Amino acid sequence: MREKKISKELSSPKKIGANTPTANMHLLSRRACNLIGRSHVRIGAHCSIRPSTHSVFSAFSAFSVRQHHVAAIVIGAGPAGIGAVGNLMEHLPKNAGKIAWIDPEFRAGRLWGYSDVPSNTAVRLFLDYARAIKPLREISEAAQGDAVRALEALPQEQTCPLRYAASMLELLSDGLAQQGSVERLQGNASGLNWNSPASHWEVRYSPEHSAARKKLTSPIVVYCTGSSPATVKIDLPESQQPPTIPLVTALMPGALNQWLAQSQKHDFTVGVIGASHSAIIILMNLIQLAQAEYPRLRVRWFARSPELKYAVPQDGWILYDNTGLKGLAAEFARKNLDGHKLETSEAGKVVTRVDCSGGAEAESAAIADGALQCDAMVHAVGFNRNPFPGDGQVWQTFNHSTGTFTDSETGLPMLGVYGAGIAFPEKIVDPAGNVEYGVGFWKFMRFLKRVTPDWVERVYGKDK
Numbered sequence: 107m108r109e110k111k112i113s114k115e116l117s118s119p120k121k122i123g124a125n126t127p128t129a130n131m132h133l134l135s136r137r138a139c140n141l142i143g144r145s146h147v148r149i150g151a152h153c154s155i156r157p158s159t160h161s162v163f164s165a166f167s168a169f170s171v172r173q174h175h176v177a178a179i180v181i182g183a184g185p186a187g188i189g190a191v192g193n194l195m196e197h198l199p200k201n202a203g204k205i206a207w208i209d210p211e212f213r214a215g216r217l218w219g220y221s222d223v224p225s226n227t228a229v230r231l232f233l234d235y236a237r238a239i240k241p242l243r244e245i246s247e248a249a250q251g252d253a254v255r256a257l258e259a260l261p262q263e264q265t266c267p268l269r270y271a272a273s274m275l276e277l278l279s280d281g282l283a284q285q286g287s288v289e290r291l292q293g294n295a296s297g298l299n300w301n302s303p304a305s306h307w308e309v310r311y312s313p314e315h316s317a318a319r320k321k322l323t324s325p326i327v328v329y330c331t332g333s334s335p336a337t338v339k340i341d342l343p344e345s346q347q348p349p350t351i352p353l354v355t356a357l358m359p360g361a362l363n364q365w366l367a368q369s370q371k372h373d374f375t376v377g378v379i380g381a382s383h384s385a386i387i388i389l390m391n392l393i394q395l396a397q398a399e400y401p402r403l404r405v406r407w408f409a410r411s412p413e414l415k416y417a418v419p420q421d422g423w424i425l426y427d428n429t430g431l432k433g434l435a436a437e438f439a440r441k442n443l444d445g446h447k448l449e450t451s452e453a454g455k456v457v458t459r460v461d462c463s464g465g466a467e468a469e470s471a472a473i474a475d476g477a478l479q480c481d482a483m484v485h486a487v488g489f490n491r492n493p494f495p496g497d498g499q500v501w502q503t504f505n506h507s508t509g510t511f512t513d514s515e516t517g518l519p520m521l522g523v524y525g526a527g528i529a530f531p532e533k534i535v536d537p538a539g540n541v542e543y544g545v546g547f548w549k550f551m552r553f554l555k556r557v558t559p560d561w562v563e564r565v566y567g568k569d570k
């Protein structure tokens with residue numbers, strides 16, 4: 107078995123602990139690199155090594171935690187994590203062992219949080235995701251009268267509420283958990299440490315509702331840990347900062363209605379910062395609530411430009427496929443918000459645009475001034491990678507083409523540590539030369555299908 111062979115070749119007769127001095131680890135890792143290169147993996151630019159600095163990763167303390175060795179560890183169970191587990195099942199050597207899969211909930215990542223939000227991708231692409239690889243295809247084909255059938259019954263080229271996609275993900279996630287080769291571990295992962303003598307990574311895992319900590323070891327760790335809403339700093343003293351409506355609350359009409367009802371104010375002004383999908387969906391929600399239930403609700407919309415950006419189908423490809431508005435948000439924006447439309451549209455009776463153009467200083471001043479007129483603010487300004495305990499600077503070195511991370515000292519890709527999903531998306535250059543990052547179910551799957559064979563080959567070799 108390949109895995110055993112690697113461990114045997116790389117083991118050092120001297121038993122060195124996890125916190126081995128860097129110099130020793132360098133020697134070992136170079137040797138590891140050469141050995142792996144010679145016997146299993148391509149040498150040269152593709153020869154990957156462990157990280158060279160300890161500060162990058164949290165060190166493991168000396169007290170013992172239960173240890174468990176697996177073929178691969180996947181962290182996160184959103185659409186990217188589900189895709190990563192499925193792709194690893196297809197490509198890991200038959201006898202490599204289990205895939206350990208860690209997530210605090212196993213409830214489709216963040217998707218249920220947006221269940222009433224209309225998708226901005228066609229129904230067909232959710233089904234394409236489920237059918238793209240054998241393990242997921244088998245689960246979706248075996249299930250009857252379920253989430254997959256519900257998606258199949260919808261018009262395939264149209265969008266749908268995201269609850270359909272979330273239900274499908276849960277079905278796939280539960281199906282993967284029933285495979286003998288997958289071990290689902292409910293809890294949080296933290297820390298990553300290279301154990302040079304054993305030639306594997308160590309990841310800590312804290313089971314949900316338990317103070318116990320466990321240690322998982324594996325030559326492959328895949329991060330699909332997702333992202334959380336970003337905020338901007340509003341340049342006002344604490345006492346003048348308006349309260350923030352959380353992005354997930356504002357995206358869901360029912361939750362937003364509840365939030366406004368609790369305020370018990372008749373004249374209420376909400377500030378919305380941003381001009382992409384989240385912001386437009388939130389403006390739609392606020393306008394509908396103003397028209398239906400809160401006639402004195404007003405919105406100040408902080409946007410960098412009056413013109414909005416749309417995804418535009420071309421001959422065989424889509425211009426601004428990842429950054430342009432699509433679906434219902436695009437339809438609504440074109441009709442009601444874009445450019446001069448706001449001056450005459452029904453939406454314009456509720457929404458006033460605040461000009462945030464002119465660079466960072468002008469933007470900050472416009473937001474601070476405008477926020478003084480608002481009773482609450484929503485920050486719809488994008489998403490930041492979820493922090494991972496002990497990550498240091500390493501995530502900054504993500505290679506958006508190969509899914510690898512780079513050792514800061516050697517400039518080589520680290521062996522066996524990979525990323526995918528909204529936190530670690532693929533870089534896409536369209537035929538017009540625009541650079542974008544691929545965020546969406548189908549885009550995660552397409553990326554994982556391309557890179558997983560290489561990820562596995564780097565560690566386990568070609569002839570599995």
Ligand SMILES: Cc1cc2nc3c(=O)[nH]c(=O)nc-3n(C[C@H](O)[C@H](O)[C@H](O)COP(=O)(O)OP(=O)(O)OC[C@H]3O[C@@H](n4cnc5c(N)ncnc54)[C@H](O)[C@@H]3O)c2cc1C
Nearest residue numbers: 182184185186215216225226294295331332527528546547
């Ligand atoms: C409002 C909104 C609407 C969207 N609509 C669409 C759409 O219509 N179509 C489409 O294709 N895409 C859509 N997307 C884009 C994308 O599909 C989603 O953002 C998706 O949730 C990203 O998947 P992910 O797996 O990368 O991350 P997430 O869904 O965020 O999942 C990450 C998982 O990792 C877990 N995790 C994090 N840290 C740890 C840790 N330390 N240990 C263990 N587990 C951890 C989290 O708990 C979570 O379960 C939308 C995004 C947003 C924000």
Ligand SMILES: NC(=O)c1ccc[n+]([C@@H]2O[C@H](COP(=O)([O-])OP(=O)(O)OC[C@H]3O[C@@H](n4cnc5c(N)ncnc54)[C@H](OP(=O)(O)O)[C@@H]3O)[C@@H](O)[C@H]2O)c1
Nearest residue numbers: 224225226338380381382383384385410486487488489545
């Ligand atoms: N299903 C749906 O309809 C739906 C809904 C929401 C989100 N999503 C998906 O989720 C992902 C994230 O979307 P998102 O809309 O949350 O984020 P996003 O695409 O990153 O857009 C962030 C927006 O905020 C603006 N912005 C950033 N900082 C600002 C500031 N200081 N002042 C004013 N504007 C500022 C950006 O302007 P610039 O463009 O000028 O940088 C951009 O318009 C995307 O993949 C999207 O497709 C989908």
